[in-house]
Amino acid sequence: MQFSKNNSYRDYFIERFGIGKEIEKYDFYEFAQSVWAYSGEYYEDKKIEVMGIRALRIKKVYKPTTAFLRIIGRYATKNVISLSSNDGMKFLKGENIDGVCGNNRGYVVVKSGSDVLGCGLCAGKLVSQIPKKYRIEETWL
Amino acid sequence: MNIEDYRDMIPDFEKFVARMNEPQPYWLRVNTLKITEDELIPRLEDKGFVLERFAGMNAYQIENMPVKHPGATVEHSLGYYYVQDFSSMLPALLLSPSPGDFVLDMAAAPGSKTTLMAELMKNTGTIVANDISDNRIKALAANIERLGVSNAVIVKGDATSRRFGAKFDKILLDAPCTGEGTYRKNQKERMPNLSDHIRMSKIQKKMLKNAERHLKEGGILVYSTCTFNPLENEEVVQYGVEELGLKIEKVELDIPHDKGVKSWREWSFEKVSDRMIRIYPHLVDTGGMVIAVLKK
Numbered sequence: 287m288q289f290s291k292n293n294s295y296r297d298y299f300i301e302r303f304g305i306g307k308e309i310e311k312y313d314f315y316e317f318a319q320s321v322w323a324y325s326g327e328y329y330e331d332k333k334i335e336v337m338g339i340r341a342l343r344i345k346k347v348y349k350p351t352t353a354f355l356r357i358i359g360r361y362a363t364k365n366v367i368s369l370s371s372n373d374g375m376k377f378l379k380g381e382n383i384d385g386v387c388g389n390n391r392g393y394v395v396v397k398s399g400s401d402v403l404g405c406g407l408c409a410g411k412l413v414s415q416i417p418k419k420y421r422i423e424e425t426w427l
Numbered sequence: 428m429n430i431e432d433y434r435d436m437i438p439d440f441e442k443f444v445a446r447m448n449e450p451q452p453y454w455l456r457v458n459t460l461k462i463t464e465d466e467l468i469p470r471l472e473d474k475g476f477v478l479e480r481f482a483g484m485n486a487y488q489i490e491n492m493p494v495k496h497p498g499a500t501v502e503h504s505l506g507y508y509y510v511q512d513f514s515s516m517l518p519a520l521l522l523s524p525s526p527g528d529f530v531l532d533m534a535a536a537p538g539s540k541t542t543l544m545a546e547l548m549k550n551t552g553t554i555v556a557n558d559i560s561d562n563r564i565k566a567l568a569a570n571i572e573r574l575g576v577s578n579a580v581i582v583k584g585d586a587t588s589r590r591f592g593a594k595f596d597k598i599l600l601d602a603p604c605t606g607e608g609t610y611r612k613n614q615k616e617r618m619p620n621l622s623d624h625i626r627m628s629k630i631q632k633k634m635l636k637n638a639e640r641h642l643k644e645g646g647i648l649v650y651s652t653c654t655f656n657p658l659e660n661e662e663v664v665q666y667g668v669e670e671l672g673l674k675i676e677k678v679e680l681d682i683p684h685d686k687g688v689k690s691w692r693e694w695s696f697e698k699v700s701d702r703m704i705r706i707y708p709h710l711v712d713t714g715g716m717v718i719a720v721l722k723k
Binding site: 421 | 461495501504506529553554568569572573577581584591
């Protein structure tokens with residue numbers, strides 16, 4: 287199985303998050319139930335392990351990754367939740383946040399100040415989608 | 428190998444030995460793909476970091492920090508900086524890839540130099556980042572992702588023989604080595620012996636031969652190791668010049684360093700020594716690194 291180019295996934299980021307021309311610098315590739323965003327020139331090899339950054343996981347609905355939102359999320363104009371500094375720290379620890387989603391539903395870009403923290407899921411409350419590898423610990427600053 | 432074997436090879440040897448027995452300070456560089464130095468450094472300083480910028484470069488020695496490990500911050504998790512020894516930045520800086528270049532990083536994990544090159548290339552062009560082991564590739568992929576590098580392709584293979592199916596503008600061969608230059612970080616490790624150096628030198632020559640095969644005419648190849656022994660450095664580079672027809676470039680480097688070694692024991696390296704670069708721990712308070720810039 288190989289990475290196969292499919293730039294129709296750009297539309298997801300345009301429609302869901304209102305991202306403009308900044309998305310055009312990436313080509314999108316499907317591989318193993320994931321979509322990868324790649325800003326390099328095409329390179330052919332039968333044994334590519336990783337191509338750019340995983341941007342989406344393909345489930346019943348598309349799930350954007352925290353890693354890619356941390357790059358592109360600054361350009362998002364809709365489905366964006368801004369947290370206070372305290373709530374931002376809780377979110378990065380993997381905690382859920384009440385009372386911030388308003389009318390939003392589904393996956394959102396979560397910011398705090400100028401930082402894009404990553405992906406959240408608005409389902410009544412804001413459910414942190416920060417992967418364990420990116421969660422901060424109590425002793426961290 | 429006893430460090431005394433290098434007494435005649437390393438200038439200010441007593442200072443070198445003294446520094447080798449001191450713990451190595453941490454260094455960091457700002458990941459300019461995500462944030463500017465002007466934005467990040469005050470944030471870290473507000474948290475209690477004491478940082479010393481080196482020579483106007485994006486390289487900061489951590490003189491004091493309020494956490495046990497320099498990676499224990501929100502900013503590190505967000506990919507705003509990379510903890511990397513200054514000496515380890517130099518091979519990528521000397522290769523100096525430009526936006527749009529087609530670059531091969533032959534032994535890329537854990538990705539400190541790959542991510543620095545992506546910064547220099549502004550996430551354009553292509554970096555093919557190769558490594559041999561699954562575990563090391565996981566670390567490489569994690570760092571590439573955390574830093575937001577989107578112009579890299581990771582492939583797995585043995586750098587001595589893997590065919591990459593293309594010729595590259597620039598190649599970084601930061602070769603596996605016996606790691607004497609990292610001794611300050613890992614003081615419990617045993618020093619390698621002569622047979623370790625000879626065995627490693629043979630592997631490094633195979634890698635250099637494979638690198639040369641994948642370099643475009645006129646392309647630039649940086650060869651580096653983090654070990655001091657000349658058999659893994661000058662000997663390999665001299666092989667590249669004599670047997671592979673590579674030319675060693677003269678490099679102006681405006682930071683404290685030493686030239687290559689002319690001879691060691693029965694070996695002579697006269698053809699390349701003047702143009703090689705040796706970074707010793709007692710010069711800038713770093714680890715050790717030996718570098719050559721080669722042209723095809």
